[in-house]
Amino acid sequence: MSLLDHLSAKLNAIAAQSLTRTLRRADGGTAPRQTINGRPLLMFCSNDYLGLAAEPAIAEALAEGARLWGGGSGASPLVSGHSAAHEAVTDTLAAWFAPHIPEARAIGFCTGYMANLAVVTALGDEHTEIFSEQLNHASLIDAARLAKAKVTRFPHADLAALRTALAASTVKVKLIVTDAVFSMDGDLAPLPGLLALAEEFDAWLIVDDAHGFGVLGAKGRGSLEYFGLHSERLILVGTLGKAAGLAGAFVAAHATIVEYLLQAARNFIFSTASPPAIEHALLTSFALIEGPLGAARRANLVALQARLRDGLMALIDRHPRLGWHLTDSATPIQPLIVGGNAEVMALAAALESAGLRVPGIRPPTVAAGTARLRITLCGTHTTADVDELLSALERAAAAQEQAA
Numbered sequence: 001m002s003l004l005d006h007l008s009a010k011l012n013a014i015a016a017q018s019l020t021r022t023l024r025r026a027d028g029g030t031a032p033r034q035t036i037n038g039r040p041l042l043m044f045c046s047n048d049y050l051g052l053a054a055e056p057a058i059a060e061a062l063a064e065g066a067r068l069w070g071g072g073s074g075a076s077p078l079v080s081g082h083s084a085a086h087e088a089v090t091d092t093l094a095a096w097f098a099p100h101i102p103e104a105r106a107i108g109f110c111t112g113y114m115a116n117l118a119v120v121t122a123l124g125d126e127h128t129e130i131f132s133e134q135l136n137h138a139s140l141i142d143a144a145r146l147a148k149a150k151v152t153r154f155p156h157a158d159l160a161a162l163r164t165a166l167a168a169s170t171v172k173v174k175l176i177v178t179d180a181v182f183s184m185d186g187d188l189a190p191l192p193g194l195l196a197l198a199e200e201f202d203a204w205l206i207v208d209d210a211h212g213f214g215v216l217g218a219k220g221r222g223s224l225e226y227f228g229l230h231s232e233r234l235i236l237v238g239t240l241g242k243a244a245g246l247a248g249a250f251v252a253a254h255a256t257i258v259e260y261l262l263q264a265a266r267n268f269i270f271s272t273a274s275p276p277a278i279e280h281a282l283l284t285s286f287a288l289i290e291g292p293l294g295a296a297r298r299a300n301l302v303a304l305q306a307r308l309r310d311g312l313m314a315l316i317d318r319h320p321r322l323g324w325h326l327t328d329s330a331t332p333i334q335p336l337i338v339g340g341n342a343e344v345m346a347l348a349a350a351l352e353s354a355g356l357r358v359p360g361i362r363p364p365t366v367a368a369g370t371a372r373l374r375i376t377l378c379g380t381h382t383t384a385d386v387d388e389l390l391s392a393l394e395r396a397a398a399a400q401e402q403a404a
């Protein structure tokens, strides 16, 4: 069979399950109101939770960074790609996490996907067992597959099941791996309970804070600050393309762990360092996150989350036959669980024709039968934006109920 025929058959099977994904073209920068495929839309889908991607000070800092440093870094970090700008970023992050991780040090990566592959494959050697949370991000799942370690999955937020698995383990090193904020549900991992189990069973806790960094905690340092955690067993992965408004990722951990990553993490050693201009701009992003602008945007997010949840609960009550429900989320990720793939795509399409972009999320990204609208809020959305979403959803719900 030719490869093209083989792939066409697979593409047809994807389409038959209403699972075809399509690229849309942004004609302007990330913002709550953005032009997509030539049409202005009100967006509830980006992970730019603080609106920093559109912040003029960030664009200015990027331009300044480009003037200072030019284009790319030219090499991997250990060859010549590691600049003073890179070092200022990791030094700042080490200081940020010093209250949470003794002898904290940080190391940078180009993306969160790379950082997760690096930390899980470098630490997950043949003497190790990885205890992986059921709802972990795809990059952590791929990382666990690549690692030489034994992998044991534990059910979502189930501390009792994890305890049983840890107690049964006989390996030298145990690594618990979890998202801090689950990307498709918006709920928080029970990090204090996970850390207590790590202490009890001599395990280490890798926390992927892609959706917490910048958003959670009084200073925006993320889930460790939010829960007030402190332990040398914490290995934090943060990403810089979401609330930080730029690109990149980091691991912050005890200096010995970071030194080992520098020696052994193939994704660090064999990949070109990020452009120094991005690192230069990240310093501005960090100052905004911990300063008054970050605090004001986080406060606005909390207010918008409450308004959206109240509105969605009222809508669900008005249309009980649709069987929609919410997750237990206290973050800017506020999914509306609809159920079927075709239903969620029809709903997303109805919103889009009303001028709103809210992505429908289907299996395999989420479990079968739990297709959902993944609504994300931004600190630069207004209450009027949230109300516009709620009224468009009300019209779409009434239409779906009539059709059913």
Ligand SMILES: *Cc1c(COP(=O)(O)O)cnc(C)c1O
Binding pocket: 110, 111, 112, 113, 114, 116, 137, 139, 179, 183, 208, 210, 211, 239, 240, 241, 248, 249
């Ligand atoms: C987005 C995301 C990543 C990947 O980060 P990128 O910088 O986008 O590669 C990793 N983990 C989680 C939980 C994410 O949501």
